[in-house]
Amino acid sequence: xxQQLYLSxxxxxxxxETTPSVMRAVLYSLVPACGVAVYFFGIPxxxxxxxxxxxxxxxxxxxxxxxxxxxxIADGSAAITGVLLALNLPPTSPWxxxxxxxxxxxxxxxxxxxxxxxxxxxxALVARVVLLISFPVxxxxxxxPAPLGSGLDLVTTATPLGEWKNAxxxxxxxxxxxxxxxxxxxxxxxxxxxxxxxxxALLLGAGYLFxxxxxxxxxxxxxxGTVVLLSGAFWLINPAKYPNPVFHLVTGGLVLGxxxxxxxxxxxxxxxxxxxxxxxxxxxxxxxxxLFGGYPEGVSFAILLMNAATPLIDRYTKPRTFGTARQGxxx
Amino acid sequence: MKLRTFKxxxxxxxxxxxxxxxxxxxxxxxxxLVVPLSQHIGAPSVACVEVGQHVAKGQEIGSAxxxxxxxxxxxxxxxxxxxxxxxxxxxxxxxxxxxxxxGEDSWSSNLxxxxxxxxxxxxxxxxxxxxxxxxxxxxxxxxxxxxSPPPEKPIHTLLFxxxxxxxxxxxxxRMMLEESERVLQGVALLQYVYGAERVVxxxxxxxxDAIALLKKQCADAAVEILPLQVKYPQGAEKQLIFAAxxxxxxxxxxxxxxxxxxxxxxxxxxxTDAVMLGRPLIERVCTVTGPAIKEPKNLRIRIGMSLSHxxxxxxxxxxxxxxxxLGGPMMGFTQVGLDVPVIRGSSGLLLLREEDIANSxxxxxxxxxxxxxxxxxxxxxTTIAAYxxxxxxxxxxxxxxxxxxxxxxxSYVCPASIPLVQLIRHGKAAVxxxxxNALL
Ligand code: SF4
Ligand code: SF4
Numbered sequence: 001x002x003q004q005l006y007l008s009x010x011x012x013x014x015x016x017e018t019t020p021s022v023m024r025a026v027l028y029s030l031v032p033a034c035g036v037a038v039y040f041f042g043i044p045x046x047x048x049x050x051x052x053x054x055x056x057x058x059x060x061x062x063x064x065x066x067x068x069x070x071x072x073i074a075d076g077s078a079a080i081t082g083v084l085l086a087l088n089l090p091p092t093s094p095w096x097x098x099x100x101x102x103x104x105x106x107x108x109x110x111x112x113x114x115x116x117x118x119x120x121x122x123x124a125l126v127a128r129v130v131l132l133i134s135f136p137v138x139x140x141x142x143x144x145p146a147p148l149g150s151g152l153d154l155v156t157t158a159t160p161l162g163e164w165k166n167a168x169x170x171x172x173x174x175x176x177x178x179x180x181x182x183x184x185x186x187x188x189x190x191x192x193x194x195x196x197x198x199x200x201a202l203l204l205g206a207g208y209l210f211x212x213x214x215x216x217x218x219x220x221x222x223x224x225g226t227v228v229l230l231s232g233a234f235w236l237i238n239p240a241k242y243p244n245p246v247f248h249l250v251t252g253g254l255v256l257g258x259x260x261x262x263x264x265x266x267x268x269x270x271x272x273x274x275x276x277x278x279x280x281x282x283x284x285x286x287x288x289x290x291l292f293g294g295y296p297e298g299v300s301f302a303i304l305l306m307n308a309a310t311p312l313i314d315r316y317t318k319p320r321t322f323g324t325a326r327q328g329x330x331x
Numbered sequence: 332m333k334l335r336t337f338k339x340x341x342x343x344x345x346x347x348x349x350x351x352x353x354x355x356x357x358x359x360x361x362x363x364l365v366v367p368l369s370q371h372i373g374a375p376s377v378a379c380v381e382v383g384q385h386v387a388k389g390q391e392i393g394s395a396x397x398x399x400x401x402x403x404x405x406x407x408x409x410x411x412x413x414x415x416x417x418x419x420x421x422x423x424x425x426x427x428x429x430x431x432x433x434g435e436d437s438w439s440s441n442l443x444x445x446x447x448x449x450x451x452x453x454x455x456x457x458x459x460x461x462x463x464x465x466x467x468x469x470x471x472x473x474x475x476x477x478x479s480p481p482p483e484k485p486i487h488t489l490l491f492x493x494x495x496x497x498x499x500x501x502x503x504x505r506m507m508l509e510e511s512e513r514v515l516q517g518v519a520l521l522q523y524v525y526g527a528e529r530v531v532x533x534x535x536x537x538x539x540d541a542i543a544l545l546k547k548q549c550a551d552a553a554v555e556i557l558p559l560q561v562k563y564p565q566g567a568e569k570q571l572i573f574a575a576x577x578x579x580x581x582x583x584x585x586x587x588x589x590x591x592x593x594x595x596x597x598x599x600x601x602x603t604d605a606v607m608l609g610r611p612l613i614e615r616v617c618t619v620t621g622p623a624i625k626e627p628k629n630l631r632i633r634i635g636m637s638l639s640h641x642x643x644x645x646x647x648x649x650x651x652x653x654x655x656x657l658g659g660p661m662m663g664f665t666q667v668g669l670d671v672p673v674i675r676g677s678s679g680l681l682l683l684r685e686e687d688i689a690n691s692x693x694x695x696x697x698x699x700x701x702x703x704x705x706x707x708x709x710x711x712x713t714t715i716a717a718y719x720x721x722x723x724x725x726x727x728x729x730x731x732x733x734x735x736x737x738x739x740x741x742s743y744v745c746p747a748s749i750p751l752v753q754l755i756r757h758g759k760a761a762v763x764x765x766x767x768n769a770l771l
Contacts, residue, residue: 005654005665005667005668006653006654006685007665009665009756010660010737011660011742011752012663012665012681012688013498013660013661013687014742014748015341015744016689018691019694077697116694116695117698216704265699265700267698268698269700271700272703272704319703319709319710321709322579322582322708323569323580323734324731324734
């Protein structure tokens, strides 16, 4: 036998699913959401998407070159961070703000920790929150959608959640006209971040990820379920003041957060029980921040807080090894 | 009805279609048989013949040493031409008896038919031991040891493993189809030994023909044919017991701790030969398959035939193989060449081409949790592997590395191509070493 023989320990076959193929699938799944965003917000949204993605890729290259490490942008993870960051920015975000966000996401959110797999926090959310705190004006200048071809310009306005928060702060009650526009919110007809506009498009992409078994139901279902239950409880107590659960669902970043940000593999628990706890925790924190916090939107903060808790959750949700006693029971 | 199974596991393409419909063929005798003295778990046997001596087929050529050991027999009649170290499937050359067949293939006259009704259970076990019967699913644990559980561990369920969950392999499948009488005879003999109340043959649902046939033949016997969900590693002992009985073998324990004994269906057939005919385990069915083989087949092979002989009988190679594997693709062992002999545990010979070999570069763990969800033992492979890599022995043990059955499911699904099983094996060795040192 002339040729080289491979000697290795078992197993000798592999599923064929690799990190780049997983990341590619996530990117594909974001196409509908990006498409809808560009439809509603036009060229500004497109440029935010491009600047954020290219910015993340460039930052990753620079960081890895500086640290004399192999450049790994081909794995697709930096591109995902870029797209997700863009989806978490307002469509009117100026180019320098977007670029700064990209640099923060990759350099501070990911590479300082050692790159892919080592970062404790979702890089895109780290960038979003840093920008939100440092540039509150630019980060909260929202505009109503102006669909392509409608001839409208982007006009500054408030997000539904922001509107509600202002109204509640001023009058203690929810504005009546907000009750009626749920369907429009769901399809994407509301002011907000690029990726917050269309829950439908995001769910479409998430459906593909479910089909590919890249996404599991555990975190999104518990997250959304908790928000519905908890916000429902508040709504039942005082419907005049608190918005109903549907409002919570279709406005703001909940769908984007629950299906894409809170399911980032690297920064969430690995055991099933851990994922369930993570989802519930995100849900509780989101509702509390939305209803009682200083910011109208709580998704980013909730997820980052739960990211911080992830090592702890992992530690205490070690699955029960086959053949060992259940807690307080016998085998 | 939903088929029974276990939690976790994976669904690799089974690739059994290449050989599942092919009847077992007798493999012709080669010019030389290399019968290793070490083919089982436990102490190797010791040669009891001399160079130049003529041996009959079935004659003992290596005697057992100790209780957890079995004798080795001549696979055909002929002359012993050498007793020396020869390449061995375990990796390093090991002592073997080399036989030059005389072409007669005549059985030793000492072997005779026995009426099992006249035997006590202990006599029956002794016959199984003398015949060198070992577990034929791959682990090759001496069957007589399994058949002698201590009295305080009564066996109420006797379970037969006809699952064959390893991709590519079809030897047990063909055995159940073509030699069902030998298999069922062995099932009855083993039930006699154990006195178990419940007897079950577990078969993966992807072998409906075998399930139907055995169901028909067991229509009035008290043997239950249990179709199981198609999932790897359904045939792993603990997972099979769980699917069949709902009980978990305790961590660090044995099947008898939950009152169960498990034997492979092919082992049952070997028990029949041993008890009824006095014939030792000198042949078995081996699936020779893979994309690098011209004509994949189920061969009835003699112990000691070289892999190259098997390949030749199967029409040769399509192209140079990239990997030679004894056993299945999930748990088999790679071989350094084709001059290695087949042994009692060799259920398959798999030849992969270079392009079939998974070799994406290893990347960092992206914490995707696939390994955690795939693990049939409910472990956290990513965590164990990370600790094992850093030689953190205590943490490796704390995360239950010792419970890993090395099924390979975690490595199979890992998108980062981390050699999880290899790392965990390394970790297990470190834990064992630490325990040994603590005893000294
Ligand atoms: S950790 Fe062990 S038992 Fe679990 S999947 Fe990996 S090899 Fe199998
Ligand atoms: S499958 Fe691989 S990448 Fe995913 S969590 Fe396990 S070790 Fe990490």
